[in-house]
Amino acid sequence: MFTAEHFLTVAISVGLCLGCAAAANAADLPGLGKPISEAELALWDISIGPDGKGLPPGSGTAAQGAAxxxxxxxxxxxxxxxxxxxxxxxxxxxxxxxxxxxxxxxSTTIFDFVRRAMPWPQPKSLTNDEVYALTAYILAGNKIIGENDAMNAETLPKVQMPNRNAFVSRYPDKH
Amino acid sequence: MINKNERLASRLPDVAGNGLVDRRALLGRGMLFASAATAGIGSSLAAAAEPLPVDPWSKEPGTVIPPYGVPAKYESKVVRTLTNPNNEARTSNARTPHHLLDGTITPAGLHFVVARAGFPDIDPSKHRLVIHGLVKQPLVFDLEALSRYPKVTRIHFVECGGNSAPLYNKDPIQANVQAIHGLLSCSEWTGVRLSTLLEETGIDPKAKWLLAEGADAPSMNRSIPLAKALDDAMVALYQNGERINPAQGYPMRLLVPGYEGNMNVKWLHRIKLIEEPVMAINETLQYTYRVAGPKIWQFFFPMEVKSFITQPSPGLTLKGPGFYEISGLAYSGNGRIAKVMVSADGGKSWAEAALVEPVLSKALTRFRMPWRWDGQPVVLQSRAWDEAGNVQPTRSEMFAERGEPKVNTPVTAFPMGHMNVITSWAVDHNGEIKHVYG
Known part of the structure; x- marks a missing residue:
């Protein structure tokens, strides 16, 4: 008999499993994933949060970007x-x-997209300095930063984007 | 001699204006022909048939059976339309020809595609899926390992967030079902539940979202709520029984059933558990929707309840008065379809359509409605309800919230997303069909 009490027990054990199990000790799972360190996957981990988390070292200005x-x-x-x-x-x-x-x-979206996807025929070919410089060129061209402002991991996330207050999330509620 | 079905059709009364017949006329029976005498309409069906010759293909051996079959050569027009056949430096859209298909499963080669830079040539033996970020133990899986996991098989539609966007034009655009509604397809998907893999990596309680990223040239990425990942998300390995089509994400894609197509990341190679969305280009510049306010909707995920008539539809001219089956597709990203109503008088009166079983959650459902056309102009519409109680909106209902469309755009443009308003087809005296606003 699958009682409500039994169900609660199962739910709790699944919750615990999600919370703490690693591949090696989850006996009833196939366990075929290979452990990997964050350092070993660093070349793949190119995503950048809106707070700038993940921005690499480097710097660039609009003048450098123009070239x-x-x-x-x-x-x-x-x-x-x-x-x-x-x-x-x-x-x-x-x-x-x-x-x-x-x-x-x-602003981080521009850096992230240029680095992962541009230029279209050779994505991921730009150096981080080049991506910062192109981001500065685009931001300065749109008069969001000054012509001489250098973009780097510290300055870029602080740029105030003009449309930032227009967005309304529809998740999880409708709006 | 009138057969059983003809008698049935003539006996059943119209259930709504302009010749809609009770859907019970279709239940459990095959083709149905309206009685020409009862309808008072001349019909070629009554004319004497020619004597039948023995055709040439019955008098010689046929063609060798190929290792992989393709459709009959006579079906060469049943193809996707391409916006970027030369793969120039921009997004490619390939649209499914729903007006030339029936049933609910889209052949893999006709599944719609939106791709930023073509499809990558991925060596399946070298492809890897890494799951990392806010997990207890980052893990990397190859295809062989994933193929050994317990798998699930489910039928789900995938629909681009921008499908049906041409309906958000000031005037009704003159285009067919493929152009208006072709960024929608439905497949049987087989793969590994994402929750199974996350059980193995473990989840840091701080994780609320995940980033899914493809191995394609632009590394297309989206932020997805962790709750969805643990609900019904799948790392899909098979499409309609065979390995996923290259343009659909070979060798693996993420499937987030019912959510907008772009989130079903193709060529999936990385999942990172995170606290907040990353604000990727595809969730800021794209797949956000400017509405009245003015404001911009972001993170608008479920594709809401929708239906449209595929037959008849623009380009499929009716061949004179008589019996036709009105047929179309209905679906909801919020569950099963509960009901589809059809109108032949522009929404004045409605009749309930027959739903073709099985009616599955977040899958295409085929609806059918028997119809006797008397040769007069009519406006055909369909409207769907889902099991969650959502109803497909009229144009005015939607625009009361989002604002009226003020301009006309090219048919391939995306002036609005998540357009699920009622579509109207006007049939004229000649049986020609145009897109109108009902």
Whole structure:
């Protein structure tokens, strides 16, 4: 008989198991995952939190970024960040379109996306200094930071994004 | 001589305006033909048939059976439409041709795709899935190891958060089911419950979310609530009985049933347990929705209850008055479909459609509705309810909350997400079908 009391016991033991079991001592599980250290998977662990957690060492300015942009980004995104075949990154003078930097709530998203996905033909080929410089170039072009502000693990998370208060989470409630 | 089904069709009264017949006409029986005499409509069915010849394919041996079969050559138009056939430096969308399919399972080769940079050529013997972050013990799994775990098999739809976006246009866009609703598919998925793997790594109580990341060029990533991972998420290894199609995430993808398609991370290679969402590009710049307020909805996960008619639909011109089966798809990211109602008079009167068993949670459900078309203009609509009590909204109900669409966009644009409003098809005197707002 599967009583309510029995069910409670099972629920508690599952809870404990999730809380504390490691592969080696979970006798009823296959245990075929191999233990790995965070150091061994460091090259894969490229995600960055909105608080800047995970940002690597390095630094870059908008001027440094402009040179890299012209070489590696302009072909798709256009000269000075606009009028290319792909997304406008910096509005043309007199334009006020919704660019990535004017829309996303956190500056870290720009660094994270450029590092993991750009440039489109050779993602993950940029150095961390280059990614910081391109992030600075995009932020300065959108007038979110000053032309001479260096972006690094300390300064980037502190950048106040203009659209940060527009977002409303629908999880877990509807809105 | 009138057969049993013809007698039944002529006996059952219309249950809603413009010729909708009681769905019981379909139950437990095969094809149903309206009686031409009863409907008062001339029909070619009554004409004498030609004598039947012996066809050439019955008089010679057929073609060698191939190791892997493909559809008949006559079905060459049943293909996905591609927005980026040359794989230029942008996202590719491939849409499922629902107007040319029936049933509920999408063949893997016709499953919709949204891919940022094509699909990667992953050597399955070198692919790894690592689970780390706020766990007791980070673990790495190869495909062979995962294949030895206890597996589950479930049928679930996957729908892009931007599917049906063209319905958020000021004027009804003239496009077919594939263009409007084609970023939706349904498969039988087999894999390992994510909760099983997390039992082995252990979970730090601080973990509330997880980051799922693919091994594709842009390392597509999304933040997913841990509660969903422990509920019904799966690391899927098989699709419709065979290894997952390359464009669907070979050799493994995350499946978060009912949640927007982008969260079902393909080519899955990393899961990191975290405290807060990482604010990835796909949950900030993309898959967020500007609504009235103005505000932007973020972390809008379940694909809410929706239905649309696949047959008849634009491009499938009716061949004169008489009997037709109205058929379509209904689904909800919040559970099973409870009921689908169909209207042939633009929503003035409704009749309950037959649901094809099995009706499964977070899976496509086929609905069918017998219909005698009298040749006059009609507007066909469907509306679905799910077991959680959610009802598919009308356009005005949705826009009261989100704001009215003010512009017209190209059919491949995404002016809004999570568009589950009622779709209306107008049939004219000639049987031609257009998209209208009912």
């Amino acid at each position: 890299i942009y012209a070489q590696k980004c302009e072909a798709c995104h256009g000269k000075d960040g606009h009028d290319g075949s792909n997304s406008v990154l910096i509005n043309a003078p007199g334009k006020s379109g919704r660019t990535m930097a004017l829309y996303v709530p956190n």
